[in-house]
Amino acid sequence: MLDGLLSFFSFIGSRTISAVWRLGFAARFFGMLILLSGSSFRRINLTLREIYFSGVMSLIIILVSGLFVGMVLGLQGYDTLARYGSEEALGVLVALSLVRELGPVVAGLLFASRAGSAITAEIGLMKATEQLDAMDMMAVNPIARVVAPRFWGGVISMPLLAALFSAMGVLGGYLVGVVMIGTDSGSFWGQMQASVDFQRDILNGVIKSMVFGIAVSWVAVFEGYDSDATAEGVSRATTRTVVTSSLAILGLDFILTSLMFRG
Amino acid sequence: MRRTTIDIWVGIFVVIGVLALLFLSLRVGNLGSSKLQSPYVLQARFDNIGGLKVRAPIKSAGVVVGRIDSIALDSQNYQALVTMKMDDRYRFPKDTFATINTSGLLGEQYIGLEPGGDPENIEPGGVIKKTQSAVVLEKLISQFMFSAAEKGNAGDK
Incomplete structure (x- = not known):
């Protein structure tokens, strides 16, 4: 009885301590990353290569899913708005839901699973094959040489991908709403422009996507750097990247939305 | 992958990303049109x-x-x-x-x-x-x- 109780408490204690330790390690890692990221701008080619791998290679999935999300919004929005006789507000519905929420969030989730997992797997495999240790031996700091360019590549790519997602979504909504169903093109764009505010809606959406970019890239490089140096450890780290960064995106989205759009 | 190819693709990516932002600000948002002239x-x-x-x-x-x-x-x-x-x-x-x-x-x-x-x-x-x-x-x-x-x-x- 007493043994069971003790092992219960020690289980909770060890989990708490390891969770806090990991959080502290992640924070110190982030600090190191920022301190050592000068070289990723001095040797810009390293960062450009990472923008290519995490940004350009994600273009297809971002553009196609943006288009389809916009088209679905157009269909569903039309169906609902037609009940209230306000089909001309379709442009507003599509644009606001994309620019404020769906653009940054869905692009962030796609980015986490497309690029974040790849970053983690790459860094984790480098660690498992002792490439990071080899760099350390050659007096090359692996955080400055490997981690920081991948982090900044993700941070730079993410807002651009979110903007592309929203733009494609608006075009998709236009295709379905105006070209396919036949609502008026003038009121589609006109009402959209009248009610989408640059500062309140678009700028806040860009800020959201920047925050998500930082969160996803940070989680991805940290999980890769912290992974166990085995094949199993790399696979578990990759899974953890997708789960943690997706949850981080959704949680941060709630916090940011309540700060930005309250009242 | 040769360096110039990467440069070109990253350039294209950044340019269309910025174009998408401009599209959102000017065509979707109200930055272009509804500023009142010297109100x-x-x-x-x-x-x-x-x-x-x-x-x-x-x-x-x-x-x-x-x-x-x-x-x-x-x-x-x-x-x-x-x-x-x-x-x-x-x-x-x-x-x-x-x-x-x-x-x-x-x-x-x-x-x-x-x-x-x-x-x-x-x-x-x-x-x-x-x-x-x-x-x-x-x-x-x-x-x-x-x-x-x-x-x-x-x-x-």
Whole structure:
């Protein structure tokens, strides 16, 4: 009885301590990353290569899913708005839901699973094959040489991908709403422009996507750097990247939305 | 992968990303169009503004001529003091009539200006004297119900 109780408490204690330790390690890692990221701008080619791998290679999935999300919004929005006789507000519905929420969030989730997992797997495999240790031996700091360019590549790519997602979504909504169903093109764009505010809606959406970019890239490089140096450890780290960064995106989205759009 | 190929693709990526941002700001958002040109300020007092909100449009003959800048309660006479930013191209006569209208049955509320015949225009910073409050639907319904009930009573006798 007493043994069971003790092992219960020690289980909770060890989990708490390891969770806090990991959080502290992640924070110190982030600090190191920022301190050592000068070289990723001095040797810009390293960062450009990472923008290519995490940004350009994600273009297809971002553009196609943006288009389809916009088209679905157009269909569903039309169906609902037609009940209230306000089909001309379709442009507003599509644009606001994309620019404020769906653009940054869905692009962030796609980015986490497309690029974040790849970053983690790459860094984790480098660690498992002792490439990071080899760099350390050659007096090359692996955080400055490997981690920081991948982090900044993700941070730079993410807002651009979110903007592309929203733009494609608006075009998709236009295709379905105006070209396919036949609502008026003038009121589609006109009402959209009248009610989408640059500062309140678009700028806040860009800020959201920047925050998500930082969160996803940070989680991805940290999980890769912290992974166990085995094949199993790399696979578990990759899974953890997708789960943690997706949850981080959704949680941060709630916090940011309540700060930005309250009242 | 050769370096120049990476450079070209990253360049294309950044350029279309920035173009998407521009598209969102100018075509979807209001950065391009609805900035008022050197606006001037008008004020109006209403007994009841209903659901009027800041940034709601001010229309004359259906054309947007300004936007509402702020709404406050005048603690002297307990009226709503609405400050409007008007497009400098449009001036209105002194006896302009300001009403609070609703676009459509459930649409947003806006201020409609009906120009009068006075030869002199309101100066910038001036006050529109003739106003009409928002129509509050509940009041309208209760008035209708009471008058219907009175009519019913009169018919009985």
